[in-house]
Amino acid sequence: MLKRIIQACFLIVGGTLGMILIPELLVVLHADDIALLNNPYVSVLLGAIIFYLITFWAVDHVIYFMKWLEEQLVKIPITDIIFGSVGLLVGLLAAFLVGYAFSAIGVPILNTVVPIILTLLFGYLGFQVGFKKRDELLNLFTKNKKKNPDGEVNEDEEGDSKRLKILDTSVIIDGRIADICQTGFLEGTIVIPQFVLNELQHIADSSDALKRNRGRRGLDILNRIQKDLPIKVEMYEGDFEDIQEVDSKLVKLAKISGGMVVTNDFNLNKVCEFQNVAVLNINDLANAVKPVVLPGEEMNVQVIKDGKEQNQGIAYLDDGTMIVVEGGRDHIGKRIDVLVTSVLQTSAGRMIFAKPKLLEKAL
Numbered sequence: 001m002l003k004r005i006i007q008a009c010f011l012i013v014g015g016t017l018g019m020i021l022i023p024e025l026l027v028v029l030h031a032d033d034i035a036l037l038n039n040p041y042v043s044v045l046l047g048a049i050i051f052y053l054i055t056f057w058a059v060d061h062v063i064y065f066m067k068w069l070e071e072q073l074v075k076i077p078i079t080d081i082i083f084g085s086v087g088l089l090v091g092l093l094a095a096f097l098v099g100y101a102f103s104a105i106g107v108p109i110l111n112t113v114v115p116i117i118l119t120l121l122f123g124y125l126g127f128q129v130g131f132k133k134r135d136e137l138l139n140l141f142t143k144n145k146k147k148n149p150d151g152e153v154n155e156d157e158e159g160d161s162k163r164l165k166i167l168d169t170s171v172i173i174d175g176r177i178a179d180i181c182q183t184g185f186l187e188g189t190i191v192i193p194q195f196v197l198n199e200l201q202h203i204a205d206s207s208d209a210l211k212r213n214r215g216r217r218g219l220d221i222l223n224r225i226q227k228d229l230p231i232k233v234e235m236y237e238g239d240f241e242d243i244q245e246v247d248s249k250l251v252k253l254a255k256i257s258g259g260m261v262v263t264n265d266f267n268l269n270k271v272c273e274f275q276n277v278a279v280l281n282i283n284d285l286a287n288a289v290k291p292v293v294l295p296g297e298e299m300n301v302q303v304i305k306d307g308k309e310q311n312q313g314i315a316y317l318d319d320g321t322m323i324v325v326e327g328g329r330d331h332i333g334k335r336i337d338v339l340v341t342s343v344l345q346t347s348a349g350r351m352i353f354a355k356p357k358l359l360e361k362a363l
Contacts, residue, residue, distance in 0.1 A: 006062050010051045018047015077238040079134055079256050087130020088123055095122035134256070164259030165280070166191045166236075168250050169199050171263050173218040176282055181229050186262075186280075190225060193236040193253060197222075199246050251277055290319050293352055295340050301354075302335045303328045317352075326355040 022043040073081070099115035130137070165188050171177050180186050200222075204215025226233045240249050247268045254261050260278040263269060272279035293299070301315035306329045313328020315338075325331070325338055338354035345351075 002063055002066060003059055006059050006066075007052070007055050010055045010058075011048045014051025014054075015044040015048040018043045018045070018050070022046055074237070075239050075241065077240070077253075077256060080131060083134035083137055084127050084131040087126040087128070087133075089126070090130070091122040091124070091126020092119065094126070095119045098122070163278070164189050164191045164234075164257050165262050166193065166250060166254055166257070166259045167196065168261060168263045168265060168268060169196050169203075169218070169246065170265045170268075171282060172196070172200060172221055173203075173214050174264050174282070175217060175221050176264075176286070177262065178221050178224050178229065180282065180285070181225055181231050185285075186231070189232045189234055191234050191236050191253075191257075191259060192222060193238075193250065195239050195246055195249050197235075247271065251275055254278070286319070287350075290321065290350065291317075293340055293343055295342055297340045298337055298357060299323070299340065299354065300335060300337050301325070303331045303333065306332060321350050321352060323352045323354055326353070328356060331356065 019040055023040075095115070095118040099118050102114045102118075103111050105111075165186060167177065167190060177186075181190070200215055200218045202215075203211050204219055206212045206215065225231065236253065238253075240252055243249050243252060247265070250261055250268070251272060253259070254272070254277045255275070260280055261268065261272050262280045262282070263272075264281060264283045266281075266283075269279050269281045301317075301323055303313035303315050303325055305314050306312060307314050307324055311327050311329045313325040313330075313332055315323040315325055315328070317323065323338070325336075326341075328336070328338075337357040339357050340352060340354045342353045343350065344353065
């Protein structure tokens, strides 16, 4: 279909040029007195035939260029195209208004050269401003309104839970995101960017066995989310060619779409907060739902191994919280009742200190 369209364009251009140029060529060759050639219909036909013959050589090159241009445009996010085009139109409008003022002066050079220069200059500047300021322009339309004076909540605020949830590579490999989606705590549409999927596939193809297993687990998690869970999943096919880091692309996508980044990466979490991008960290969720343990409470735990200090034993809660049992080395491999003595919150998580209840009674 594309080939036919290009050939038709060549025929139209050839016929138009033939009607304009062939009579001039006949005058130069002193053949304008030949009635058969000096005919507009014949000129159009000759021009169309010449350009049709050219298509046998040029059509493949034109098709290749059109396909390449189509692929490049598909990769560009739609917001970039929209705001760049709007900026271009504004620039061309400004160039037309300024050029119209110069055309009224009546100086030949100003009438011809200046409008062309203004069109190129203002068109370029308009496109660049619209393209580079797209985030700020988009925020003008997507920014949530505050509550009204009468206390009513804006609909945009009510729809925050329905915002796009953009998954990063680390949270997919982690795997807990599938369980969170299954419980229904995560609402809205899950977005899987193509550049995240490419990174995940690259990890799955790694020569390192550990990385390869992590990548394959991530792909299995994506299949589970898409096929088995009652949640809407969409793919984002666009890419940001000017940005190399996947984390930076995620932040850019969240800004453009107004979505939220879902991650368990501490550094990405801080970057999102710094750039005012909404972020959901599943590690924060895991810490929030851990059971609260207070000093003096009784617990039944199984001592698994000895600790670093003398006579210490180590046990774990179901959520992975480590319990240091003073005097627990003699109870390794047994389930015992302990009393919590203190709880320590560190950057790595929570640590509970306890001692055997039997020891407490003996004292």
